[in-house]
Amino acid sequence: EFAAAMCRPKGRIVLVGVAGLNIPRQPFFEKELEFTVSSSLGPGRNDPSYEGKGRDYPIGHVRWTMQRNLEAVLEQMSAGALPVERLTSHRFAIDDASRAYDLLTSRTEPYLGIVLEYPKDPVSPARVIGAKSPRADKNRVSVSVVGAGNFSRLVLLPILKRLEGVELRGICTGKGLTAAAVADSAGFSYATTDIDEVLGDRDTDAVFILTRHDLHGAQVAAALASGKAVFVEKPLCITLSELDAIGRAVSANSRILSVGFNRRFAEGTRLVRDHFRGSSPLTVSYRFATAEIAPEAWPQDLEIGGGRIVGEACHAIDLCVALTGSPVARVFAEAVAPVGSIRTRDDRVFITLRHENGSTSSVAYQAAGDAGGPRERVEVLGPGRTGILEDWDRVELWQGGRVVRHRTRKDKGHAAEIRAFVDVCKKGGDWPIPWEHLRSTSWAALAAVESLRTGFAIDLETAFD
The missing domain is CATH 3.30.360.10 (Dihydrodipicolinate Reductase; domain 2)
Structure with a gap:
């Protein structure tokens, strides 16, 4: 209401950030005001081609894109023109986080920005959960699975669990919690978020690859090169160059390759x-x-x-x-x-x-x-x-x-x-x-x-x- 009262007739009001949108009709009707919401960061925001694939807008057509806005701000900070350090009034180690919250609630002294700091050399998180000891029965086929989407959980794993002579060795997914949950429910020996752990596991005989399509080509070639038998859900790859690389890997290794052409x-x-x-x-x-x-x-x-x-x-x-x-x-x-x-x-x-x-x-x-x-x-x-x-x-x-x-x-x-x-x-x-x-x-x-x-x-x- 205050913005509408301050604005001239036929003016424009721009919302920056997040706020309620209970817009009063009367002042907007009387002054014929225009209201718009500003996209955060600049042009390119929420554009999959720009954000996900790095396809920039020509500078002659869009001078200030999201990336160029950030670059300009970083340049100003580097030159000292934007002394952002003044925004931080207090710093606490993460172990003293309770003192930071006490400051917020007690208001015993003025504060502006409060930063919680983690150790400079944190302990690397575990990439593998579970036992990775040698398999007990050498006469069984030990398989590891990369990817735990619907097809993996609802189709592949039930079939593998029904087959005799199959040992579920490792499960690898992009999210550790998912890998751990699937390992626990399906009976895998270990869970990991790193495919190299699977490919380097000497007790894994065969690898099932059920990842996103654009990952198949490189993962198949790497798995063959590591000496694993490979089953990959379709497609085998999505480019001719990947197909050529897989062909070379097949020629160089004697292990079996199969694709989910069921x-x-x-x-x-x-x-x-x-x-x-x-x-x-x-x-x-x-x-x-x-x-x-x-x-x-x-x-x-x-x-x-x-x-x-x-x-x-x-x-x-x-x-x-x-x-x-x-x-x-x-x-x-x-x-x-x-x-x-x-x-x-x-x-x-x-x-x-x-x-x-x-x-x-x-x-x-x-x-x-x-x-x-x-x-x-x-x-x-x-x-x-x-x-x-x-x-x-x-x-x-x-x-x-x-x-x-x-x-x-x-x-x-x-x-x-x-x-x-x-x-x-x-x-x-x-x-x-x-x-x-x-x-x-x-x-x-x-x-x-x-x-x-x-x-x-x-x-x-x-x-x-």
């Missing part, structure tokens, strides 16, 4: 593959209906989540590779036009794949349609045969004018893929997914994104030029 391990997939065994070339049509997510969500960010093609449509691409039994040689992608209310395009896309053995596949990856409708449908056609897989619990196999129908439990292959990985860790043998398929699926997803960007088909033989 659909190729589903019971329905096994039935269809057996039906077409020995048949080639095949034509695969895969409709993958998925839920819409906001454009600003992290999976949509190419630098963090890799985008939805790399982050999720890779499932469909890998299944096409598995069904045809052949890596991808050529990729072309086409998305819906940016018209009407369309805010994202790479989650409403058709991806055409040409395989090395002459087979072709078409993936319709669509974040559209009714949420209650069918989600996934796969149709395979080969010489004299047809196979249909519907929503992972219904299979039709056609040959000679006759059809055999199967009803299975709704199974997307998670348990089978993890069991296959653990079995190879224990007994050796062929990888559950050949490296050629892992590399091909990852490349094809990245190539689809590039095809959308350029409007051209992308050939494998030019991908790593």
Whole structure:
């Protein structure tokens, strides 16, 4: 009210900081006043591209950004023009914090700023909680898990705990409290916030990596280099350079690498593959209906989540590779036009794949349609045969004018893929997914994104030029 009374007609009142917003209507109406709230620190505040990725605003367009404001203030402080030390009237060691609060409440002497000081050489906090002693049974596979999100806690850990011959060794997360809680509830030997503790643990045989997508590439390469068997949830990586680095790590190490392309391990997939065994070339049509997510969500960010093609449509691409039994040689992608209310395009896309053995596949990856409708449908056609897989619990196999129908439990292959990985860790043998398929699926997803960007088909033989 005081600000409104002081302001001239048609003036502007700016709120700096935090205050109540019970604005009286009458003086604002009579004087036609303007009220605005000042963003803290300056332009760039609350902008994810500026704050999270360091993308500055051109100085010719925005002179005083948040960063430049801070730089100017620090320069003034360094030059002595802003003697901020005068703002501090009292200092107390953290052990004497009670004296500081007594000063505040007793008001026995004047004070301005009160600082609580910690020791100059504090003891480093523990990075590992729990026993890290050698495992008791050398005949068991000892696994450590990096990441404790919903998939890790609700899908992976229950499966691992049901498998015989598996010892839960270490759990690593970004937050110590989360790591300790998961270790306690799941029965891990130790909890840590440092992945290097896991990679350096000689009693960890295999590492499951379930972190944010942009961390996968470097963590997979580091885990392979440390001599661990590695299972990483999809995607394997989000850039071609990461894929190339992982390829070098695979060549330099003999340990197994697998990726969470679970659909190729589903019971329905096994039935269809057996039906077409020995048949080639095949034509695969895969409709993958998925839920819409906001454009600003992290999976949509190419630098963090890799985008939805790399982050999720890779499932469909890998299944096409598995069904045809052949890596991808050529990729072309086409998305819906940016018209009407369309805010994202790479989650409403058709991806055409040409395989090395002459087979072709078409993936319709669509974040559209009714949420209650069918989600996934796969149709395979080969010489004299047809196979249909519907929503992972219904299979039709056609040959000679006759059809055999199967009803299975709704199974997307998670348990089978993890069991296959653990079995190879224990007994050796062929990888559950050949490296050629892992590399091909990852490349094809990245190539689809590039095809959308350029409007051209992308050939494998030019991908790593």
